[in-house]
Amino acid sequence: MGKLKNIEIYFDRNRNVYYPGDSVCGNVIIESKGEVRINALKVFIRGVAKVHWTETKTVGYRLGNYTEHYRSEIEYICLKQTLIGGKESSSSNSKESFICDGYHVFPFHFILPREGIATSFEGKHGSIRYYLKVELDKPWTFNHKLKKIFTVIKPIDINQSEYLVPILNDCSKTICCWLCRSGPVSINVNTDRRGYCPGESVALTALFENSGNRTIIPTASLYQIQTYNASGKHFINTNKLVSISGSSIIPGEVSEWNSKLLKIPAVSPSIGSVLIRVEYFVKISLLIPGSYSLSCVLPIIIGTVPFRHCIQSPINYSYMPSSQSGNRIRNDAPPSYSELKDLKEDVEEENTNFCPLYTYVSDYQPPPYSMNEIIQSSSDHDELNQNLLTISHT
Template sequence: MVVFKKIKCFEVVFTDPEKVYCGGDKVTGRVLVEVCEVTRVTAIKLLACGVAKVLWSSASQNCKQEMEYLRYEDTLHMEDQPTDSDGSVILRPGNHYEYKFGFELPQGPLGTTFKGKYGSVKYWVKAFLERPSHPAQEARKKFEVVDFVDVNTPDLLSPISGKKHKKMTCLFIPDGHISMSASINRKGFCEGDDICISADFENTCSRIVVPKAAILAKHTYLANGLTKVFTQKLCSVRGNHIISGMTDSWRGKSIRVPKIKPSILGCNILRVEYSLLVYVSVPGAKKVILDLPLVIGSSSSGLSSRSSSMASQTSSEMSWVELNIPGTPEAPPCYLDIVSEDHRLESPTARLIDEFDNICDSPIFMYAPEFKFMPPPTYTEVDTNKNHCVN
């Protein structure tokens, strides 16, 4: 039985562990080594890699493809550390040894760090500690890279629009039509931006329809000449029901871009694309869908619409704060402060899957949903002049 000498500490540490790198940035750090006993080290080698990988299983074969963005190799040395003729060094217990490293990322387009259902883009640094008559010991550390996508280009600042018209039938009998047109003021957005939608809807069929909008992510994987597509609804908003013979319009209807990765458009085996779907849910028929492509960038698109609205709201609220009106009765207690957490009405959230689209969206007869909540708290004011309670 062979007993190998143990290494107390062997790890990779980046100079800025939280940094997200771009093409051309320099990645720096140290390889830390501590030993339990006197140890001869022949070499400390470094390998930095960036790889896009696609993998899934089909009925007949395993589809696999890789694309390399980065590969850097180096042998590290310590300053002021005596070496033998073969380049090996003697490490002694109780000392902390640091091997510094640094390399630049390629200037060309890099794939943004990404992990999807059938593929990923990963970057890492791996260090190898080599000793005589011992297997090489490894230490690995990941780092994040983002491909710079500027949404302030003329192409992405241009408005986009579209129209959709569909004739409806009921048991093969013509049943009017659904028409809609929608537009947004630009194509490129960043995380946290508000997308303002202008849209017009017309319903001449006999059914009650519901207009909606959603941000959709589309992941495309390519391997062995085959393509795998995965789509996911990220967030959505909805409008009012439109009864037969009526129209509706959206002016300033907005949907916020959630926390998502920038678009990946330059990779040959993996693409991440986004789109804004404006659609109408029709009972007993397929949805009428209008697809407006989006590009999610990594640079700020400037002052978003919500920033200005928040600023105006803040100034409005401050003007009320400055008004010190004597004799103003105290506000009633907040309902959310009194009612227990279990009975609070959740704020509207985006449905990630389409499974709820057909539930209570387009009833034959309009009705208000029933919510079972606790009754509001009793509000009591004390009249200081009459010294009795007024309910």
């Protein structure tokens, strides 16, 4: 009786990133020593979004607290191919097959849906994962299972006109302290456009006016909002990704930012699936001693197709793992862009160290920018600005 030595999954051209409508092709390679008897060799492709979080509820003083779980799941794709065999092993008429000594290559081929799928994502309370699973059904023993996770990216081309429009906002407040009242402080700010890719920089042009009696400090921060939905409820997780600050502004002084750059790290693109939403905004703040900060919010889109200065301009980009995936922080590119796991139990377990790959622009050089290029119609964004400002204060 032979022995199964190894089983591997290989994608064609060592590909790790796929887009909707792409063909997922490759080979299952089996190495055996001697003749191995099997019932079937099957390969599955699956894409699924899952969310899960808990909330502590209070029943009463005597009964104490209990934990309520919120879960939901959406399946984007689930297909199967049988490479060897075909009948279920539980059937009395099942026909066994044999794998001879040596290496054996079994090709597979799947096509991803063009619509209805979302970008891969790993978060603290949910994930969107795509993977191939191989199951080798052997008679009278445990099945051999193997999983290989890959990245799917739903394209967002930031060169479309809707993403090239600058985002504008302004705000002001008067600083009061008991009977003492000083002049207002104000912010007038805009971005160079609405859409960006990781590795690019948001060019901020701002005017800060300090008519108060305290020295203030301008700052800019990039935030990510993760929204998880399940059972008619939602859970919001807000993360500050990166920040910059400017010089102090003394009372009576006016200060300007002329295309001050806020670099976008390697993060997930914007995602708008039913269960998981990933959104981004830039918050411009004035830190006021002894008072609440004054803040303006500028919602932006993180895309997957880099910005082109002109049609012929070359774009130097690659695929990088997210710098934030759940509680894991990854700033370096890993030696391998895929995860291979040999599991003895169900491969659909929750715990995984997989990090999806996202577009990252290298050596980004922002184009020349002038205030005369600002489009002065920002009324369409006012409602979204107010919603994000409310979230940023929570």
